[in-house]
Amino acid sequence: MPDQLFLTFLLVGVIAAAVTTLSALFPAIMFFLLVTILPITWSFFSLGTNLGMVLVGLFLFLALPQMEWVDYRNPL
Secondary structure, three states, rough: OHHHHHHHHHHHHHHHHHHHOOOOHHHHHHHHHHHHHHHHEEEEHHOOOHHHHHHHHHHHHHHHHHHHHHHOOOOO
């Protein structure tokens, strides 16, 4: 479980770096964010424990604002 928590913070950092790099290409960043966010969120959710739910909330709390920021910078 501590490895998964470390992986969460690592992926949030990768997402933050990708947002600054790929924000000009809206389809590319949204694809990257979905491919990055969905598998780790599903793996935490499938744990079925309270800590797994906390990790899902933590990951979504840290990663979803990145998606909102990209949407704000590049409105459709």
